[in-house]
Structure formats: C-alpha cells, structure tokens
Amino acid sequence: MSEPNIASGQFVSNCTADAMDRAAEVLKSGALVAFPTETVYGLGADATNAAAVARIYKVKGRPADHPLIVHLADMQDIADWSDDIPEYAIALARDFWPGPMTLILKRSELAKDFITGGQETVGLRVPDHVIALALLSSFKKIGGKGIAAPSANRFGHVSPTTAAAASEELSPYLSAQDLILDGGASAVGVESTIIDCTSQLPRILRPGAITAQQIADSTGLSLSDSGEEIRVSGALDHHYSPEAKVLLDIEPISGDGFIALAHIQTPEAVIRLASPKNNDEFARVLYTALRAADQQSLARVVVMQPTGNDISVAIRDRLLRASRGR
Ligand code: TXA
Ligand code: MG
Numbered sequence: 001m002s003e004p005n006i007a008s009g010q011f012v013s014n015c016t017a018d019a020m021d022r023a024a025e026v027l028k029s030g031a032l033v034a035f036p037t038e039t040v041y042g043l044g045a046d047a048t049n050a051a052a053v054a055r056i057y058k059v060k061g062r063p064a065d066h067p068l069i070v071h072l073a074d075m076q077d078i079a080d081w082s083d084d085i086p087e088y089a090i091a092l093a094r095d096f097w098p099g100p101m102t103l104i105l106k107r108s109e110l111a112k113d114f115i116t117g118g119q120e121t122v123g124l125r126v127p128d129h130v131i132a133l134a135l136l137s138s139f140k141k142i143g144g145k146g147i148a149a150p151s152a153n154r155f156g157h158v159s160p161t162t163a164a165a166a167s168e169e170l171s172p173y174l175s176a177q178d179l180i181l182d183g184g185a186s187a188v189g190v191e192s193t194i195i196d197c198t199s200q201l202p203r204i205l206r207p208g209a210i211t212a213q214q215i216a217d218s219t220g221l222s223l224s225d226s227g228e229e230i231r232v233s234g235a236l237d238h239h240y241s242p243e244a245k246v247l248l249d250i251e252p253i254s255g256d257g258f259i260a261l262a263h264i265q266t267p268e269a270v271i272r273l274a275s276p277k278n279n280d281e282f283a284r285v286l287y288t289a290l291r292a293a294d295q296q297s298l299a300r301v302v303v304m305q306p307t308g309n310d311i312s313v314a315i316r317d318r319l320l321r322a323s324r325g326r
Contacts, residue, residue: 036183042149
C-alpha cells in the first residue's frame with residue numbers, strides 16, 4: 001500500500017514525507033541513503049559521522065583522500081561549514097542554488113578531514129530536486145548538519161542518473177539498513193559545476209550546467225584559469241568510463257554504438273544509442289546511453305561531440321575522460 005518498500009533490496013519508490021523522515025533516521029543511525037539529485041544520483045551519509053562516511057568510500061571503492069561534497073537543505077546552512085565566504089560566493093549561491101553548482105570554500109571546524117580529504121577547503125551544494133530537498137530538510141529537523149554524497153557509482157564508472165542505475169552500481173556493496181530512493185531520471189544528467197571560491201577570483205574546477213558566462217555575469221568578475229593541479233577525483237585522466245571503448249568524432253564501423261545529435265544520421269549497421277535534439281537533452285541522456293552500450297556488451301561506442309559554450313562544455317569534458325578508458 002502506501003508503506004514504502006524498504007525490505008526488498010532497500011529500494012524506496014514511494015517517497016512520501018513519512019518515507020523521507022524514515023530515510024533521515026537511517027542517515028542519523030549511520031547507514032547510507034542513495035538519493036536523486038537534478039544532476040546525478042548521490043550516495044549519502046551523515047557528513048559529521050566518520051564511520052558512516054568511511055562506508056561511502058568502501059561502497060564506492062574510492063581512495064580515501066578524495067574529498068566529498070556536503071549537500072545542504074538551504075543556502076543559510078553554508079555558515080555551519082565555512083566561516084570565510086567571499087561576497088562573490090554569496091552572489092553565486094543566491095543566483096544558482098538550489099541548483100547544479102558546488103562551491104569550494106575554506107572549511108570551518110565542522111568539516112573534518114574525513115570530508116575534505118585533509119584539505120583546508122570543503123565542497124558545498126544545495127541540490128534542486130524535490131526528494132533531495134525533502135530528505136535534507138527531514139535530516140535537518142532531527143539535527144543533521146548536511147549529507148555527504150559523491151555520485152552513486154563505483155569509482156571511475158559512469159555516474160547513475162536513475163535509481164535503477166544506482167542500484168546496479170552499488171546494490172552488491174550495500175547492506176540491509178541502507179536505502180536507495182527512487183526519484184526518477186535526473187533532469188540535468190551531468191555532475192554539478194564545481195567552483196573554487198577560495199581565491200580573489202572564482203575558478204571552475206569541473207564544468208557543469210552552470211556555465212562560465214553565468215558565473216561571470218553573476219559575480220561581475222572574470223574567471224581565474226590558473227592551471228595549477230586540482231584535487232578533483234573527476235579530474236583524473238581515467239574517469240566516467242563505461243566498459244565499452246569510447247571513441248570521439250570518428251566514422252563508426254559495423255556493430256559500434258553511436259551517440260549523436262538527432263540531425264546526424266545513423267551510419268549503416270551501427271547501433272544508435274541516443275539521438276538528443278539539443279545539448280541539454282544530450283547531457284540528460286548521455287550516461288544512460290553509455291550504460292546501454294555496456295548492457296548490450298558493445299565493444300565500442302562512437303560519440304559525435306556537441307559544440308558550444310553551454311552544457312556541451314561539461315559533456316565534452318566527461319567524454320574526453322571517458323575516452324581514456326577505465
Ligand atoms: O552533481 C554532483 O556534484 C554530484 C551530486 C550527487 O551532487 N556529486 C558528485 O560528487 O559528482 P563526486 O564525489 O562524484 O564528485 C565531486 C568532486 C570530486 O571530484 C571531488 O574531488 C571534488 O568534487 N571535491 C569535493 N570537495 C572538494 C574540495 N574541497 N576541493 C576540491 N574538490 C573537491
Ligand atoms: Mg563521481
């Protein structure tokens with residue numbers, strides 16, 4: 001009936017207010033809750049609980065020195081996690097939260113090494129998804145400070161944009177108390193724009209739906225592009241990769257998977273995996289299409305990259321990494 005289906009496979013598809021309160025209790029008890037956001041699904045834990053956060057790393061198979069994004073119910077909550085917030089970061093938060101943007105700020109006492117990977121900074125985001133926000137506010141109601149959540153995939157794999165994909169990635173590693181909340185397909189489809197706000201000028205560490213132009217317009221500042229090494233796991237060479245070999249902008253051969261904008265015709269004997277009509281739709285369907293290549297055991301998938309300065313910057317960034325393989 002209306003009782004959420006928690007017992008079988010920890011899958012919750014009936015995300016009522018009651019179910020969110022129960023999921024918040026699950027987080028408080030130290031267990032994990034995978035939840036939908038508008039970008040991709042996250043694997044959540046109480047961001048103040050070292051043991052719970054340690055389980056995220058275990059379940060993901062992720063090296064422990066990679067920092068996690070703390071998800072917040074409300075923009076005001078950033079004051080808990082950082083006591084040094086530049087004006088321009090506040091402008092960004094006002095303009096784009098809730099939304100697909102993560103701000104890197106100098107950390108407060110609350111942000112321990114197990115969140116920041118030992119760095120003096122912390123990543124913060126207010127996601128724009130009804131279920132994520134309901135979970136975050138239920139958690140806040142019972143004293144939660146924030147939910148640490150990386151994308152809900154095994155390390156180096158493609159991020160999940162549906163509950164089924166999150167389950168496929170993580171179910172074998174989750175335990176009986178953990179939950180997966182089903183909130184449908186993520187509307188954006190690629191991970192948030194990460195902006196370093198610890199210097200005079202904002203700097204993009206990972207492109208996403210919030211573009212460089214939007215950041216410049218919001219802050220009235222020009223973006224820093226200092227090429228210094230960044231500690232973003234998504235910035236590793238090999239990331240976001242399916243099993244299939246990803247090849248960019250070449251003529252596909254018989255039996256290849258093929259992803260391209262709708263106006264590009266499907267070459268003969270090639271398996272069309274997606275035909276998005278525009279760049280936003282391209283972002284939305286990309287990860288599902290890459291997963292489909294693996295479900296069909298394709299050896300190769302050819303992607304024709306979209307052009308522009310919009311979300312296609314993020315798409316090309318992920319495709320470049322995916323093309324370097326696992
Ligand atoms: O859209 C998203 O950002 C999704 C959803 C679930 O919110 N989350 C996500 O998390 O993509 P994850 O962990 O898969 O990628 C976050 C990236 C990592 O590469 C991490 O290294 C970087 O953010 N990051 C987190 N905190 C950081 C910090 N203090 N300094 C630099 N990079 C940081
Ligand atoms: Mg990730």
